Amino acid sequence: xxxxxxxxxxxxxxxxxxxxxxxxxxxxxxxxxxxxxxxxxxxxxxxxxxxxxxxxxxxxxxxxxxxxxxxxxxxxxxxxxxxxxxxxxxxxxxxxxxxxxxxxxxxxxxxxxxxxxxxxxxxxxxxxxxxxxxxxxxxxxxxxxxxxxxxxxxxxxxxxxxxxxxxxxxxxxxxxxxxxxxxxxxxxxxxxxxxxxxxxxxxxxxxxxxxxxxxxxxxxxxxxxxxxxxxxxxxxxxxxxxxxxxxxxxxxxxxxxxxxxxxxxxxxxxxxxxxxxxxxxxxxxxxxxxxxxxxxxxxxxxxxxxxxxxxxxxxxxxxxxxxxxxxxxxxxxxxxxxxxxxxxxxxxxxxxxxxxxxxxxxxxxxxxxxxxxxxxxxxxxxxxxxxxxxxxxxxxxxx
Amino acid sequence: xxxxxxxxxxxxxxxxxxxxxxxxxxxxxxxxxxxxxxxxxxxxxxxxxxxxxxxxxxxxxxxxxxxxxxxxxxxxxxxxxxxxxxxxxxxxxxxxxxxxxxxxxxxxxxxxxxxxxxxxxxxxxxxxxxxxxxxxxxxxxxxxxxxxxxxxxxxxxxxxxxxxxxxxxxxxxxxxxxxxxxxxxxxxxxxxxxxxxxxx
Numbered sequence: 001x002x003x004x005x006x007x008x009x010x011x012x013x014x015x016x017x018x019x020x021x022x023x024x025x026x027x028x029x030x031x032x033x034x035x036x037x038x039x040x041x042x043x044x045x046x047x048x049x050x051x052x053x054x055x056x057x058x059x060x061x062x063x064x065x066x067x068x069x070x071x072x073x074x075x076x077x078x079x080x081x082x083x084x085x086x087x088x089x090x091x092x093x094x095x096x097x098x099x100x101x102x103x104x105x106x107x108x109x110x111x112x113x114x115x116x117x118x119x120x121x122x123x124x125x126x127x128x129x130x131x132x133x134x135x136x137x138x139x140x141x142x143x144x145x146x147x148x149x150x151x152x153x154x155x156x157x158x159x160x161x162x163x164x165x166x167x168x169x170x171x172x173x174x175x176x177x178x179x180x181x182x183x184x185x186x187x188x189x190x191x192x193x194x195x196x197x198x199x200x201x202x203x204x205x206x207x208x209x210x211x212x213x214x215x216x217x218x219x220x221x222x223x224x225x226x227x228x229x230x231x232x233x234x235x236x237x238x239x240x241x242x243x244x245x246x247x248x249x250x251x252x253x254x255x256x257x258x259x260x261x262x263x264x265x266x267x268x269x270x271x272x273x274x275x276x277x278x279x280x281x282x283x284x285x286x287x288x289x290x291x292x293x294x295x296x297x298x299x300x301x302x303x304x305x306x307x308x309x310x311x312x313x314x315x316x317x318x319x320x321x322x323x324x325x326x327x328x329x330x331x332x333x334x335x336x337x338x339x340x341x342x343x344x345x346x347x348x349x350x351x352x353x354x355x356x357x358x359x360x361x362x363x364x365x366x367x368x369x370x371x372x373x374x375x376x377x378x379x380x381x382x383x384x385x386x387x388x389x390x391x392x393x394x395x396x397x398x399x
Numbered sequence: 400x401x402x403x404x405x406x407x408x409x410x411x412x413x414x415x416x417x418x419x420x421x422x423x424x425x426x427x428x429x430x431x432x433x434x435x436x437x438x439x440x441x442x443x444x445x446x447x448x449x450x451x452x453x454x455x456x457x458x459x460x461x462x463x464x465x466x467x468x469x470x471x472x473x474x475x476x477x478x479x480x481x482x483x484x485x486x487x488x489x490x491x492x493x494x495x496x497x498x499x500x501x502x503x504x505x506x507x508x509x510x511x512x513x514x515x516x517x518x519x520x521x522x523x524x525x526x527x528x529x530x531x532x533x534x535x536x537x538x539x540x541x542x543x544x545x546x547x548x549x550x551x552x553x554x555x556x557x558x559x560x561x562x563x564x565x566x567x568x569x570x571x572x573x574x575x576x577x578x579x580x581x582x583x584x585x586x587x588x589x590x591x592x593x594x595x596x597x598x599x
Contacts, residue, residue, distance in 0.1 A: 323460070325455065341464075344464070345472045348462070349473070351478075353440075353442070355451075355454075355462060356451075356461075356462040356463055356464070357448060357451045357452055357461075358463055359448070359452075374452050377452060378452055378455045378456055380456065381457055381458055382455055384458050385457070
């Protein structure tokens, strides 16, 4: 993974991937938080289930930093199960037999939605760093256009973890009348200094790779694979807990019985991280990684609301009508429970309708993507309760 | 639907279609009962993850939290009723909790076990040891109930705090209502009291 390949593999040709695509911001471009205008642009998305007659059963799933819209199906590039198949699918807590599930690749992404690796119509060359800087607000703006394009006035629920949770919060704050319920999972109302710091390490790793070429690697037929892999390795550590890492690898050696007294991957944990890095560069674009991490860094709901988080949930001086369900995980140190609690406190301060549970697990931040039955029960129950209030037909189970 | 006697009495004090916060809502039995029998807009706070999970999994709006740290977040008069069932005596600062309840709710409903109940008095008198009863079945060194009071004590505290008792229900050991006002007899014969409170 250290040497660049002579032939350049672009992560994925979006045109060849399954799923749907729509051109938005046309003819009127979308105004971004930076002040720049973007349009027309593409949004790649996938849907599961059927939209009901009054279009009241749509659930939008928002993906995390390196996720994509293949939430509930085998991934076309990696061949792995959909990233949230445990939560989304027929008979799952987000039941695609009952709900119409939408998931789109974020703006700035690299799996079909417009991002830095796409061709700038103005120059005929890949955008690279000339792609405008995107915020969480911009991602959500694009999703709103997509949802409108699908003819949906009000989403039944928006669900997402980590960066996806930031988008959920942004939806609830920016479009409170267009969201009935919201599930921000393992997330925060602003990116912490520590998390910005980790992102900066990742970005510097990419930019320090000589093959990054000031962001013009596509033009120069090279790829900063080593830098992107290191970025992924560093980030991957933050997704796990110390306990989980130790349980998985301990100090075990990789395919050997003794140290080599060198810098090969002696330890299993090193080998694992190297593998994670190498696998990641197969499916992700380095500039996209810069853009999306930046979007998370800029996220601060309270600042946008004038400094007080509670004010974000008081549109027009009234309590937000959105029903919230938050969940955090005990061993998550990237988005610790205190971050979720800060959101709960702000929601309580406006007497909003909110549920919150901290799930006991040692799996770290990644827990939201893993088999956590208690977490899944909570999401299921919350959606059932909301469906009842929303008047979606439900068979109520006896208590 | 069947729920505990004191919870049923609490439920009787709640007007239909009101906004209710149940503090220490456990598995959500009262909230669920109120939702179905009185169509209330109910919320809960519960300390245990298990309780919260059960509540949310049943479609109730409940947050995991601690009454003594989280009640202060709510704005004044956020609820029509703030309910505290059988847990005032477990609070570090019951007076402050009572004060917060009466601030964030237009009314508060509190049920308290009566340490002046005759069986408890008799146990202390006869055995000289801390009373352990069916409903308060802890030894002194393990009990979460760190601030016991008698019904008389409770009434005196409300007077001191300028809180009006709008309704009172005194329950005997079988959970039957034996009185509708506080008195010396009630303090002796009641095993617990349920009070509807309002800030003056």
